[in-house]
Amino acid sequence: MNFDYSEAFSRNIGWVTRPEQETLRGKRVAIAGMGGVGGWHLLTLVRLGVGKFTLADFDTFGLVNFNRQAGAMMNSLGRPKLDVMVEQALAVNPELDIRRFPAGTNPDNVSDFLDSADLYIDSLDFFALDAREAVFARCAKLGIPATTVAPLGMGAALLNFLPGEMTFEEYFGFAGQDELERALRFFIGLAPARLQMAYLADPSNIDLAARHGASTIMGCMLCAGVAGTEAVKILLGRGKVLPAPWSVHYDAYLNRLSRLHRPGGNAHPRQRRTLDQARRALGLV
16 A cells, blocks of 8 residues: 555544644754654654655663663664664655754754754753754754753753744853753753652652653653643644743643743742752752
């Protein structure tokens, strides 16, 4: 049987219209990182019918990725994550237009990476702070909507950075900070409600200084659903999209939803207090 776009994604019709499905077919989404959440983001958007992607990743699959990453399997061990995920995407839609950045994203190629993108979805490793700063700054300059959905515990924490609204830098306040402080600000700023901390079973396995964290497949797959839904609203221009400093955090373990408005982001008084508490806990003050 030959591939037919209209038939392949016909079951989307109802939640999107036929003209909207064709609109999605012509949209380009840039995703940096094909690991924890990136692979699931890609496959979700491919099955949504998005027709164009720009993808970046320089890493290969290892056993440590098996608990959560879409492309991590015995037959992909040691293979480039980008190659594996492109194969999976093309197996769903062989007509995809995919631009590849096998060296990942960096300040030197970020403009090319974001060229013609209608939306950027952040899927970089938590600790890829320099690359993340560069991509979000360029999105702000180019007026490209940017979404990050973090897998925290067994939940998903959403932040949208939209053209004309609060920027990533204004929210997180990375400028002039060392790596550990930036990691701390990113961790606290992603989910001000910190719902996941209520059931953390082994705190010793989360160490920002050592660049080590814990993860679950549930968190990653919830993130893909949230990111796909935000993509629908942003790419089709319908539905309410909450920009930073609004944050949304859904935790499936607790069956709780938090929606917070923190003007100033990490400069908000409550955020500053939380950061001070975290610094004391880490022995930084």
